[in-house]
Amino acid sequence: MATANPVSNPPKSSTADDTLQRKSRDAGVVSGGHLVAKALKNEGVDTIFTLCGGHIIDIYDGCVDEGIRIIDVRHEQVAAHAADGYARQTGKLGCVVTTAGPGCTNAMTGIATAFRSESPILHIGGQGSLSQHKMGSLQDLPHVDMMSPITKFAASIPSTERVADMVSMAAREAFNGAPGPVYLEIPRDVLDREVDLAKAVIPQPGKYRASTHSIGDPADIERLADLLVNSERPAVLYGQQVWTARGHEEAIALLRGLDVPGYFNGASRGLLPPGDPHHFDRTRSQAFASADLLIIVGTPFDFRMGYGKRISKELKLVQIDMDYRTVGKNRDIDLGLVGHPGAILGAVLKAASGRLKNDKRQLRKQWLKQLTDAEGAATEKLMPLFKSNNTPIHPYRVAWELNEFLRDDTIYIGDGGDVVTISAQAVRPRRPGQWMDPGALGSLGVGTGFALAAGLANPAKEVLCYYGDGSFGMTAFDMETANRFGVPYLAVVGNNSAMNQIRYGQLAKYGEQRGNVGNLLGDVPFGRFAEMLGGHGEEVRDPAQIGPALQRAREAVQKLRRCAVVNVWVDPREYAPGTKNQTMYK
Numbered sequence: 001m002a003t004a005n006p007v008s009n010p011p012k013s014s015t016a017d018d019t020l021q022r023k024s025r026d027a028g029v030v031s032g033g034h035l036v037a038k039a040l041k042n043e044g045v046d047t048i049f050t051l052c053g054g055h056i057i058d059i060y061d062g063c064v065d066e067g068i069r070i071i072d073v074r075h076e077q078v079a080a081h082a083a084d085g086y087a088r089q090t091g092k093l094g095c096v097v098t099t100a101g102p103g104c105t106n107a108m109t110g111i112a113t114a115f116r117s118e119s120p121i122l123h124i125g126g127q128g129s130l131s132q133h134k135m136g137s138l139q140d141l142p143h144v145d146m147m148s149p150i151t152k153f154a155a156s157i158p159s160t161e162r163v164a165d166m167v168s169m170a171a172r173e174a175f176n177g178a179p180g181p182v183y184l185e186i187p188r189d190v191l192d193r194e195v196d197l198a199k200a201v202i203p204q205p206g207k208y209r210a211s212t213h214s215i216g217d218p219a220d221i222e223r224l225a226d227l228l229v230n231s232e233r234p235a236v237l238y239g240q241q242v243w244t245a246r247g248h249e250e251a252i253a254l255l256r257g258l259d260v261p262g263y264f265n266g267a268s269r270g271l272l273p274p275g276d277p278h279h280f281d282r283t284r285s286q287a288f289a290s291a292d293l294l295i296i297v298g299t300p301f302d303f304r305m306g307y308g309k310r311i312s313k314e315l316k317l318v319q320i321d322m323d324y325r326t327v328g329k330n331r332d333i334d335l336g337l338v339g340h341p342g343a344i345l346g347a348v349l350k351a352a353s354g355r356l357k358n359d360k361r362q363l364r365k366q367w368l369k370q371l372t373d374a375e376g377a378a379t380e381k382l383m384p385l386f387k388s389n390n391t392p393i394h395p396y397r398v399a400w401e402l403n404e405f406l407r408d409d410t411i412y413i414g415d416g417g418d419v420v421t422i423s424a425q426a427v428r429p430r431r432p433g434q435w436m437d438p439g440a441l442g443s444l445g446v447g448t449g450f451a452l453a454a455g456l457a458n459p460a461k462e463v464l465c466y467y468g469d470g471s472f473g474m475t476a477f478d479m480e481t482a483n484r485f486g487v488p489y490l491a492v493v494g495n496n497s498a499m500n501q502i503r504y505g506q507l508a509k510y511g512e513q514r515g516n517v518g519n520l521l522g523d524v525p526f527g528r529f530a531e532m533l534g535g536h537g538e539e540v541r542d543p544a545q546i547g548p549a550l551q552r553a554r555e556a557v558q559k560l561r562r563c564a565v566v567n568v569w570v571d572p573r574e575y576a577p578g579t580k581n582q583t584m585y586k
Contacts, residue, residue: 032190034065035160045095048096049079055103056097071452075477079096080114084453088450092120093121101139104125123181124167144156144183152180154183161201163186163191164203221348234293238299241298241321254348259365261287270432282375303440304440393543398492402426410430410464412464415472418579463490467492469495476491479565490550
């Protein structure tokens with residue numbers, strides 16, 4: 001049975017130093033690290049992800065006093081991904097704390113991932129003392145300059161009295177418009193210094209927040225309601241922001257209330273369960289070409305949307321987003337609304353309710369049937385790949401088996417290139433919030449931090465992460481962290497011994513002789529990795545054994561309380577359609 005980390009549950013100490021510290025605090029004196037913890041608690045932060053360093057240890061001491069859980073990992077990239085994952089799963093501010101220098105630089109990939117995914121994270125970093133400014137102190141780097149391009153706000157805290165105030169300032173910026181990461185640097189002497197608690201600026205929780213549930217211009221709500229009421233073939237695409245803003249209930253209500261087909265990407269996958277009459281995914285191109293009204297909610301016209309070029313120019317195009325800068329970017333639109341996705345969709349449904357005439361509703365039924373029939377045909381076309389008995393195993397077969405294996409409470413995480421692209425065509429999460437992927441940055445290595453965070457945020461749910469073998473090798477050692485904190489998960493590796501998504505483009509461009517340069521990996525039996533950590537591991541080469549192996553792994557996770565790894569050897573000659581067409585670069 002995994003034991004709790006001693007840092008999270010420290011024993012009571014009766015040393016002279018501890019006694020002096022307690023007396024100091026009782027006398028109304030507080031250190032910068034304890035002000036950080038007080039401010040974090042005010043922001044609703046209950047967990048920080050970190051890797052220890054001398055510049056930040058007073059924050060740990062403060063978190064212990066404030067009852068904030070400390071999850072210490074083996075690499076700062078994992079800590080940042082975990083903070084991102086925790087924010088995605090809880091809807092609250094995620095928090096990663098790193099030491100100066102390499103602690104900060106190691107976390108940058110995770111922060112950049114959150115930036116492109118619009119995930120609210122507070123990154124607190126250490127720095128050398130102000131008294132050693134520009135003297136070449138240990139791990140000194142220009143952190144604020146480095147973090148500014150990949151955060152919404154980045155600053156250095158100049159004095160201990162301002163610590164809590166600036167934590168709340170950064171948190172407000174994290175939720176300003178579309179969410180995103182923010183960064184605060186705290187010099188060590190600022191963090192360790194003790195000040196009179198009465199002189200410290202500590203904003204009170206609940207006293208300095210404005211509502212984010214804006215609907216924008218009410219006239220635009222009426223305009224969109226009119227468009228929906230008069231449309232014969234409407235369609236809606238829900239993106240990451242719908243789940244991030246927790247606007248999913250209003251989003252679902254609009255689809256059902258007005259008989260509109262819904263399409264989903266990013267974290268919005270799972271808003272509707274498989275088989276729901278308003279859930280569509282295989283006919284997106286057809287809908288985007290044939291609809292007379294298309295509403296894009298909470299996702300940009302970026303490479304995943306072909307920069308908007310794949311959408312018919314004949315339809316009415318509406319975009320709803322939390323960020324003004326995103327609306328109309330890369331693609332002209334007919335109507336743009338900026339605000340909270342759930343608030344806007346709820347207001348639109350209210351404005352349109354009772355106005356949809358019977359003739360229009362009948363046309364909607366025909367439109368839904370047309371798309372439903374096309375969905376069925378598209379699924380049938382894929383079934384030979386989903387049920388392929390080829391060896392090496394076809395990657396589509398793995399994705400199909402994973403979908404068949406999922407429970408209603410399984411959080412599914414994809415970490416890789418073709419692993420994510422292919423599984424998106426097969427895996428259908430059963431409930432909202434149960435799909436996680438790298439997002440627009442396309443980062444590899446997110447899975448371990450996401451899985452750790454998902455388990456901590458949802459201890460009653462099952463967590464399954466499907467890795468490519470390249471991704472698995474980047475961060476897998478923090479599976480030990482998941483074991484240590486009692487949140488083991490099931491890892492599946494689609495192993496083709498290559499960085500295959502990139503390999504395809506190289507082979508197509510340079511041929512066999514040079515196409516394999518820099519993208520081939522060794523044949524690693526990753527199932528043994530889980531065994532090394534005290535868990536269950538299997539190697540699967542027969543497609544008929546995927547399902548049984550997954551079931552044994554599930555049972556082992558529950559019994560051993562350790563992570564399990566099912567290493568599935570997949571065919572390196574098979575690729576996702578998007579990889580073959582190189583759509584990510586078009």
